[in-house]
Amino acid sequence: MSSIPAVSPLAAPSLRGPFRLAIALLVVTTITILWGAMTTSTGSGLAFLDWPLSDGKLMPERSLTTLPGFFEHFHRIFGALAGMLSLGLWAWVEYGQGLQVERATRLLARGGLVLIIVQGVIGGVGVLKGLPALTSVTHGTLAQLTLATFAVLAYQLSERHRRTAPVTTVAPGTGRRVVAIGVLVLVVQTVVGAIARHTNSPHALWTHVGNALVVFFVATIATAFAMGRLGEVPGLKGVCQTTALLLIVQIALGFVALLIRNSAGKSPGNVANLGTASVISIHVLLGSLLTVLMTTLGAHVYRATRRPERPPAGAAA
Numbered sequence: 541m542s543s544i545p546a547v548s549p550l551a552a553p554s555l556r557g558p559f560r561l562a563i564a565l566l567v568v569t570t571i572t573i574l575w576g577a578m579t580t581s582t583g584s585g586l587a588f589l590d591w592p593l594s595d596g597k598l599m600p601e602r603s604l605t606t607l608p609g610f611f612e613h614f615h616r617i618f619g620a621l622a623g624m625l626s627l628g629l630w631a632w633v634e635y636g637q638g639l640q641v642e643r644a645t646r647l648l649a650r651g652g653l654v655l656i657i658v659q660g661v662i663g664g665v666g667v668l669k670g671l672p673a674l675t676s677v678t679h680g681t682l683a684q685l686t687l688a689t690f691a692v693l694a695y696q697l698s699e700r701h702r703r704t705a706p707v708t709t710v711a712p713g714t715g716r717r718v719v720a721i722g723v724l725v726l727v728v729q730t731v732v733g734a735i736a737r738h739t740n741s742p743h744a745l746w747t748h749v750g751n752a753l754v755v756f757f758v759a760t761i762a763t764a765f766a767m768g769r770l771g772e773v774p775g776l777k778g779v780c781q782t783t784a785l786l787l788i789v790q791i792a793l794g795f796v797a798l799l800i801r802n803s804a805g806k807s808p809g810n811v812a813n814l815g816t817a818s819v820i821s822i823h824v825l826l827g828s829l830l831t832v833l834m835t836t837l838g839a840h841v842y843r844a845t846r847r848p849e850r851p852p853a854g855a856a857a
């Protein structure tokens with residue numbers, strides 16, 4: 541007998557549009573991150589010394605005739621497009637007629653919009669200041685938090701969220717803490733990776749490699765625990781299995797990145813090493829996707845382990 545009662549999909553049709561927009565936003569933000577990582581890996585961050593325009597134009601010639609110009613300018617374009625989609629989604633969720641959205645969903649739409657605007661400004665200020673490590677590390681880390689925010693927002697707008705009923709076989713809140721620790725160690729791993737990338741510090745690099753072991757253990761415990769205690773929640777096993785698989789690929793790719801990276805780091809000459817730049821950029825991208833998966837798993841565990849709603853007073857026994 542399943543312990544999960546069926547839940548009526550309240551207001552399902554009206555949230556389909558915002559959900560689709562949230563998915564489009566996730567896709568464009570993911571492309572922006574990959575393109576940003578290519579910009580860093582090829583040392584193209586200062587291809588244009590001005591901002592918000594590039595060479596004083598919306599569409600500069602060098603963005604189509606040089607590789608550094610192509611990476612940096614199209615990164616800005618994808619970033620701006622993601623910003624516009626985020627603005628549209630926030631307006632839809634906040635003011636959409638007849639939409640039944642939770643307060644948390646509205647807060648996530650607002651938070652995501654603020655994050656992406658801050659992200660664009662940090663990217664721009666970084667260019668104007670000649671890419672100091674502080675702005676580059678903050679920009680690299682905040683990118684992942686922005687993507688994770690959009691992922692949880694998409695989850696909140698999904699059919700899966702509406703249909704997930706509270707599990708009655710475990711205590712409310714079960715598994716939340718371990719998954720939250722999983723998210724935390726992934727964020728720490730990103731910060732240390734970003735410091736290694738933007739300062740070339742061997743100390744940060746080896747801390748990043750060592751912390752991979754911590755990430756591995758914590759993520760394995762979190763996913764195993766979630767599967768063991770909440771495995772009956774629809775969709776949860778799939779997220780756990782994908783996280784575990786991606787983690788193994790990411791660690792293997794990390795070793796490849798360690799072997800092939802050169803200490804010139806993100807200097808402009810690296811534009812000649814497109815193969816190396818692509819492998820390292822995929823490592824950055826998979827790092828984002830792992831943070832997204834662990835955060836979405838957290839949101840799903842949170843949803844499934846909420847307290848069951850009490851029947852209204854006076855309802856027939």
Ligand code: HEM
Nearest residue numbers: 573576577580585616619620660663664671676680683686
């Ligand atoms: C629209 C305005 C933006 C500008 C002007 C901008 C600028 C830049 C620059 C110059 C770099 C290279 C930094 C370096 O090598 O030190 C970069 C990298 C990057 N950007 Fe942006 N960016 C913008 C928006 C965004 C957005 C919206 C995101 C994602 C939410 C994003 C994510 C990234 C990522 C992930 C990197 C690579 C970081 C790394 O590999 O360490 N950017 N950006």
Ligand code: HEM
Nearest residue numbers: 680730733734737749752755791794795797798801824827
């Ligand atoms: C446990 C999972 C791991 C995650 C989630 C992860 C994530 C990341 C991220 C997000 C970055 C870039 C940060 C940024 O600039 O924004 C990075 C950089 C890096 N990671 Fe990892 N990483 C992991 C494991 C590893 C392992 C095991 C190794 C090596 C054995 C490794 C080697 C590297 C290297 C060499 C860089 C810097 C690349 C460069 O020089 O530009 N990573 N990692």
